[in-house]
Amino acid sequence: MSSTLERHAVAVGDLLVGEGPAVVIAGRVSLRAHHGQADAFEVLRERATLAEPYSAADLPAIAELADAVVVGAAWTRDIPLVRAAAGLGLPVVVERRAAASMEEWLGLADYCAAAGDGRVILCEGGRLDLGLMRAAQAASGRPVLADVSRNIELSAAAVAAGADGLIVDGPCRTAEAPEQGSGWTATRTDAEPLPDLRVAEEAVTVAGALLRPESPATLPECRQAIDRVDAALATLLERRAALAGVVQRLKPVGGFAGRDMARERALVARMALRAPSLGEKHLAPIMNAVIEAGLHLAEERSER
Template identity: 75%
Template sequence: MTSTLERHMVTIGGLRVGHGPAVVIGGRVSLRPHRGQVDAREALGERATLVEPYSAADLPAIAALADAVVVGATWTRDIPLVRAAAGLGLPVVVERRPSASVEEWVGLAGYCAAEGNDQVVLCEGGRLDLGVLRAARAASGRPVLADVSRDPGLAAAAVAAGADGLVVAGPGGSGDSGGAGGAGASGRADGAADVRAAEEAVTLVGALLRPESPATLAECREAIDRVDAALATLLERRAALAGVVQRLKPVGGFAGRDLARERALVARMAARAPQLGEERLAAVMNAVIEAGLHLAEERARR
C-alpha cells in the first residue's frame, strides 16, 4: 500500500517535505510588517525560502525570489489573495488561524489545490496545537510543518507528533510580527542555537519514531547516520545512569554485575527486536555494560 507520505511530497528549496526524514526549514519572511510601503524586492533583498505577502502586489517578487509562498494565518480568509498566491506555481504553505478547525484548515489547502496547484503544505505555528497538527496530517494526507520559532523547545515534541518539518527563524531570520511565528514575533536572538535544536530533534526523535524507506544508497546511509546519532546519544545516557547505579550499589564495578537482571533485560529487548534475537542482543549488551563499567571505574579514580 502506498503511504500517505509517498502520495504527498512537496519540494521546497531542495528539501523534500513529507518524504523520508523530517526537515528543517530556516527562515520565514513576512512582508506584512511593511504594509506595502516598501518594494517587495527591496524588502527581500535576496532569495528566501518561505515568504508571506502583504498584498497581491508582492507576488511577482515572491515568484522571482522565494522557494514557497505562505498563506499567512492572518489572511486565510482573503480568498482573492489565496487564489493569486496559489496561482504563482510555487509550493504553497498554508498556516492555520488559531481559531480554525482541522476541517477549515484542510479545506483551505484543498482550495489551493483546486486552483491547479497541488504543491500544498500545511503549517501549524503560534501556540502550537500538536493534536491538531497530527489530526490534519492524517485527515489531509498532506505534509505538515510546525513553526517552532516562538518556542524551539517544542521541536522534539513536534517531530514526535508527526511534523514533516520544522520552521525556525534561523540566524538573521526575518519573522512575522502579526502571524503564526518567526523571529519578529518571538524576539529571540539566538537563531543559530534554535536551528541546532531543530536539527537535533529531526535527527534523534525522527530516527526513533519516523519510519523511512530509503530508495538509494545515499539515502540509506543518511538514514543509518541518523539512527547511529540516536544510538550514540542513548548509549551516553545509559553510561551516565550506569555510573549512578555504581555509586548506589553496595558492591560496585564488575563484581556487582547482576547476571539474572541482565538476562531479563536482553529478553525484554528481544521482544522489541525479534530479528536480532536474544543471542545477538546479549553480545551487544555485554559490550555496552562493560563499556559503562569501565567508564565508571575511570571516573572513580579521578
Template identity: 55%
Template sequence: MSLTAHLERGAVRMGTLTIGVGPVAVIGGPGADARWVSLRDHHGRVPAAAAVAAVRAEWAGPILVEPFSAGDLPEIAANADGVVIGAAWMQDFQLVRAVARLGLPVVVQRGPAATLEEWLAIADYCVAEGNDRVVLCESGSRTHLTGTTLDLALMRAAREKSGRPVLVDLGEDPALAAAAVAAGADGLLLTPGSTGQAVHAAQEAARIVGAVTRSETPGSVLAARGAIDRVDAALAVLLERRAELAGTIQRLKPVGGFAGRDMDRERRLVAEMARRAPTLGEVRLAPIMNAVIEAGLHLAEERKANGRP
C-alpha cells in the same frame, strides 16, 4: 501502533528540499534547510524581489516568502521557491486563490482559532486552482501572557485526515521542537530572524527524536547514510544517558563494578530488547549489550579510581 508506524502521505518539493518524506526539515535562520522571508514584517515597504535578493546574497538553498498583499505575487513567482500564507491571511480567499495559481508550493498556516475543517478547506481551495502542492502549518496562538500555545493534536489530525505534510511554527523558541517531531511534524518553522543557535537546537531535536519516531525509506546510498547518521546520533545520546544511569546504580549497589553484575537481569534485558528488535534477535543483541554494559562498568570504575562521582 509502533513508534515508526506512519500514514503514507504526499510529499512536497520546494527547490532542493522535500517535505513529507525523509528527515524532518527545519526552516528558518542560518544553517536551516530552507529560509523564509515575511513581507508582512516590512509592512509592504520592501519589494519581494529585494527581500529575496538579500537572502540570496548569503544563501543558495530554497527560499519561501510570505506576501504582504497580492501585489507581491508576481515578484514572488519569479524569485521564490514557495509561498507562505500567514495565519492572519488564511481566510483571505482571494489571496489564497491568487497564491495557488502561481504554481509554487504553498504553506498554509492555521489561522487563530481556525478549526480543522476550516484549515483543510484552504488546501482544497488551492487544489481547486490546480495546485496540489500544499503543506499545512500549525501556528498555534500567541499572547504576551502565555507565549505560544500549539495544538499538536490538531496538527496530527490534519496530517492523518489530509495525507499532506505538516509543519509546526515554533516562533523564536525551539523548546517545543522535540514534542512537535514526536507528534508527527514533517518540519519545523522558526521565525525568519531566528538565530543559528535556535536553528541548531531545532535540528538536534529533529535529528534525535525523528530517528526514533520517523520511518525513512531512502532511495540512494547517500540518503541511506544520512538516515544511519541520524540513528547513530540518537544512539550516542541514549548511550551517554545509559552510562550516566549505570554509574548511579554502581554508586547505590552494595557490591558494584564487575563483581556486582547480575547476569540473569542482563539476559532478561536482552530478551526484552529482542522483542522490540526481532530482526537482530537475542543472539546478535547479546554481544552488543555486553559491550555496552562493560563500557559503562569500566567508566564507573575509572571515575571511582579518580575520585569522581
C-alpha cells in the same frame, strides 16, 4: 474536507517535505512585518525559503525569489490575496488560523490546491495543537510543517506527532546540510548552527530516527538514514552511560563486582521483544559491550 487521502510529498527548494526524513526549514520571511513600506525584492534578496506577502504587490518578488509562498494565519480570510498567492506556481504553505477548525483549515488547503498546481503543505504554528496537526495530516494526506519558532522546546514532540518538518526563525537558505544528513536549510555565518536550529536539527535526527519510518531508494539515502539511526543510538548510549554512573554511586558494591547477571539476562530478553530479528543471541554480546563500556567510564571518573 479534502478527499485526497493518498500520502504525497512536496518539494520546497532542495528539500522534500512529506517523504523520507523530517526536515528543518529556516528562512521564513514575512513581508507583513514591513506593512507594505519595504521593497519586497530588497527584503527577499537573500532568497527566502518561505515568504509571506503583505499584499498582491509583493507577489512578483516572491515568485522570483522564494521557494514557497506562505498563506499566513493572520489573513487566511483575505480570499483575493489567498487566490493570487496560490496562483504563483509555487508550493503553498497554508497556516492554520488560531480559531480555525480542522475542516476550515483543510478546506482552505483544498482551495489553494485548486487555485494553484496542487502543491500544498499544511502548517501548524502559534500555540501548536499537535493532536489537531496529526489528525489533519491523516485526514488530508498532505505533508505538515510545525512552526516551532516560538516553542523550540516542542521540536521533538512535533516530530513525534508526525510533523514532516519544522520551521525555525533563522537566516536564509543554502543547500548545505549537516553531517548527519538530517535535511535542513539555513545559511550559517558561524562555524555552528544557531542554537534553535541545533535543537530542531537534533529533534529531526534523534526523534525522527526513532519514530519516523523511511524507505531509502538509493545507497546515499540509505547511508544517510543509517547516520541518523547512529546519531540517535549515540545519544541514547551517552544517556545510558550517565545513568549507569549514577547506579555505581548508589550501589553498596560498585564496579564490575556489582554486576547482576540475572538482571542483565532479563534486560536482553526484554530487548529481544523489540528487536526480534536480532534476538537474544545477537543482542547479548552487544549489551555486554555497552555495560562494560559504562562500567569502565564510571571507574575512570571515580579515579579523577
